[in-house]
Amino acid sequence: MKRGGLLLVLLLLVAAVSGCISPSGTPTTTPSQSLTTTSSTPSPTTTTTQAPPEEPELPAGNYTPIYTGTGKSCPSGRVPVKFTYNPGNKTVKSVSLRGSFNDWGEWPMKLENGTWELTVCLRPGRYEYKYFINGQWVKDMSDDGTGRPYDPDADDYAPDGYGGKNAVRIVKGSTTFYVEFDPADPAYLSIADNRTVVRLEAKRGTVESAVLVTNHGNYTMKLQVWWDFGEVWRTEAPFEEMKYYILINSPDGERFAVLNTSDNPFFSFDGVDRFPQLGWVSNGITYQIFPDRFNNGNKSNDVLALDHDELILNQVNPGQPILSNWSDPITPLHCCHQYFGGDIKGITEKLDYLQSLGVTIIYLNPISLSGSAHGYDTYDYYRLDPKFGTEEELREFLNEAHKRGIRVIFDFVPNHCGIGNPAFLDVWKKGNESPYWDWFFIKQWPFKLGDGNAYVGWWGFGSLPKLNTSNPEVREYLIGAAVHWIKFGFDGIRVDVPNEVLDPETFFPELREAVKEEKPDAYLVGEIWTLSPEWVKGDRFDSLMNYALGRDILLNYAKGLLSGESAMKLMGRYYASYGENVVAMGFNLVDSHDTSRVLTDLGGGSLGDTPSDESIQRLKLLSTLLYTLPGTPVTFQGDERGLLGDKGHYDEQRYPIQWDKANKDVLNHYRALAELRRGTPALRSSAIRFYTAEGGMMAFFRGHNNEVLVVANSWKKSASLELPQGEWKVIWPEDYSPSDPLSGTIEVPPISVIILERG
The missing domain is CATH 2.60.40.10 (Immunoglobulins)
Incomplete structure (x- = not known):
């Protein structure tokens, strides 16, 4: 039996089990429309006197229908x-x-x-x-x-x-062949960069070509990304109402039509964007600020941190917080109860500096009244912590940021609060006589403040009592606080540990609806560390904190631990999992207040060390990749100055920025990256497509017409790359020696990135 026949038999056996393929391999009617006329990009909108047909035509000749619409049990192969x-x-x-x-x-x-x-x-x-x-x-x-x-x-x-x-x-089962397509999932159909993006997932190597057939015309699908066992084919169509299906040709000449149902074969898109991409995020550059350690603009409010610190209230693990000078050494309290005096006015003073870095988005760690330096033990969700300044200073900061085209998102903690929260203190005093008894999960009363055995706390910490977000009163309180700060002038919200919040499938849609009603273009980011597309389907978050991309893939590649091929396969699975609109709004970070600093992770040493030249080169490689991928690149405060910090040493990555010190080479590099991104529209687009990977090198296209090629090499030896057809010019780095235009084979130096644009 020839391979094509074997593929068809296996496909039918697999699909018969899942109920996805009709027992008949031939349509009941024979259409006249040929599928030879295709387009790889959406046609421009034109005025025409002839309306498009209401439906496309099914293909002529024999083909195997694959039904993926309503009523299916599971996609083929699952x-x-x-x-x-x-x-x-x-x-x-x-x-x-x-x-x-x-x-x-x-x-x-x-x-x-x-x-x-x-x-x-x-x-x-x-x-x-x-x-x-x-x-x-x-x-x-x-x-x-x-x-x-x-x-x-x-x-x-x-x-x-x-x-x-x-x-x-x-x-148990077989994975010989599968096709996945679900237009209700943004991973398969989304509106990105004002284009309808349609994608199809299939088993690796089983698709020779694919075409999106619509009532407006046909659009060629191209292989976009791949991984060990699967691949994604992609095309763009105009953003308008359409009916469609997908026609697949296998390497052996077999044809398959991906259809809705046997009774209603065509998929239908109504032309409504229910999960809008936020352009200000896609085009933006983000900077994370840990307020107490960024800059001290008003020393008179420093001492206010000491009067409501959690250690003063804690009856199980009491202690005394300390107030330090800006350059004082780290103590065992550094993580949480050693204060340095950073505040809102200090951030306002540095807005011009941030603007010089190309920053257009600021992410602030918690600034609500709390009992720690980190702020994740909220006392009052509606009140600015006085150690950070006054509401007038906060309003001035937001106004000055907005004048510079900088938007600001704040940190929101709905899963747990601090022991100084008035509702929790009322429960501590009154037991089940308190009207807030059902706001928490109390195991025994009376109890001591800080006793993690007496009530449920985040990860067992008695200082962080868990909130009962299934209680309507708690929801109203929390969601009301989120809306309060959006009304105050913030532009979005980063949500702490949403995966630990009770009943997240109803809580976060309610939060999203309330926030978006107040500000439709508000940005909602969830702190999810893993590849978790279920959180970004259009009903919860716009993006996740993409540690799954930044730390799991890019960091290990930049360290030289992953080959280019391995990194690209992992990236393939990542990009296949999310809608292109979600990818375009990606909150792409490598490090934060919760991790060691990226330069430390790359072998640069701990706080006070002098990083090696190699670690600096690896930082440049990694940051360049971050700035050239879809979404907004996120820099943790001070990384652009070459700062070091080991999380294992009292969270020293949070040590105050010493403004009189900086690695000028690294600082200039980040400023140049901002200029590169600002001046190269393709790097701000939603579109990415893999080109090749070998050894320590990987290369991918950016832009809707593959107009930019990003080439990285994380190994210590040079690599050779055969350029795509045509002529190319190098736009990064500026000192690349070969003269333009380039074609044929180029050399990629060790631990470097080359970015080329079509000539």
Whole structure:
């Protein structure tokens, strides 16, 4: 049997199981329209006297229909797997499924007739997972406390690395061929850069060509990204109402039509953008500020940090906070209770400096009244912490930032508060007589403030009591606070640990609706560290903190730990998972207040050390990649000055910026990157397409017409690259020696990035 016939047989066997392919391989009618006329880019809108046909025509000749519309069980190549949990007599308010199949993100389960359930579509393989019940991880999935397993259908158990056990599921089936397309998911259909982007996922190497067939015309799909077992094909169409389907040709000449249903074969797009891309984010450059450690503009408010610090209230782990001079050494309290006096006025004083870096977005760590230097133990969500200044100074800062074209987003902490929160203090005093009793999860009363055994706290910390966000009063309080600061003048919100908030599938849509009603172009970012596309489908966040891109992929590539091919495959899975509109709004960072500084991660040393030349070169490589990918590049304060800091040493990455010191080479590099990005529209577009990868080198296109080529080499030896057809000119670095125009083969120096533009 020839390979094409074998492919078709395997496809039919796989799809017959999942119910995605019609038993008939031939359409009931024969259309006259040929599929030879195609376009790779959307045609410009033109005035015409002839209206387009209401529907496209199905292809002539034999083909295999693949139905992916309503009523399908799972996409071809995936198997429905049901997870259940019966709590018996236990009081359970929420259960989520977290495992290796969703990068340990959170998939809420639903209560049906006393049992929590969720059915998901998984590819064949072995998966480990746990349940997340009432905001807490299950310790041992094999024993729910009664000797029974949490999930009766688990196939096995495995150590979780923390003294407990994960459950294991073995999913059987074949992955010989699959096609995935769901226009309700922005990963497959989105509006990006005012274009309708349609994408199709398929098994690697099983698609020779693909065409988007619409009632307005046909559009050639091109291979965009790939990884070990899959690939994505992409095209653009005009942003308008259309009916369509996708025609695929296999390498062996077989044809497949990706259709909606047998009764209604065409997909329909109504021309409405329900998940708008925020252009100010896509075009922006972001800078993160940790206020207490950025700049001290008003020394008179420094001492105000000491009168409401959490250590003063804590009855289990009491202590005394300290107020230090700007250049004082780090103490064991540095993380949380050593104050240096940074404030809002200090940020205002540095706005011109930030503007010189090309910054257009500032992300502020928490500034609400709290009991620590980091601010994640909120006391009053509606009040500016006086240690940071007055509301008048805050309003002046926002006004001055906006005058310079800089927008500001603030940090919001809905999962937990601080022990100085008035509602929690009322519970501490009155027990269940307090009207706020149901705002928290109290295990025993009376209790001592700071006793993590008496009530539920974030990760068991008694200083961070968990909020019951399933309580309507708590929701009203929190969402009201978010809207309050948006009304005050902020432009967006970064949400702390949203995956730990109870009932996130209803809380965050409510938050989004309220915020967007007040300011439609407000930016909502969730602190999710893993590849988790379920959070950015249009009902919760615009973007996630993309550690999954910055730390998991780019950092390891810049270290030289990943080859170009390995890094590109991981990037392929990343870009396949998110809508192009989401990618265009990506909050792309490598380090933050929660990690070691990037230069330290790259081998530059700890605070006070002198970084090596190689670590500086690797920082330049990594930051250049960050500035050339879709989304907004995020710089943690001081990285642009070559600062060092090891998280393992009392969070020394948060040490105050010493403004009289800077690595001028690094500072000039970041300023040049801002100019590069500002002057190269393709680098601010939503479009990315892989070119090639080999050894330590990888290369990808940017722009809707592949007009820019970014080439990186993280290894210590030079690499050779065969340029795409045509002539190219180098736009980065400026001192690249070969003369323009370039064609044929070029040399890529060690630990470097070359950016070329079509001549």
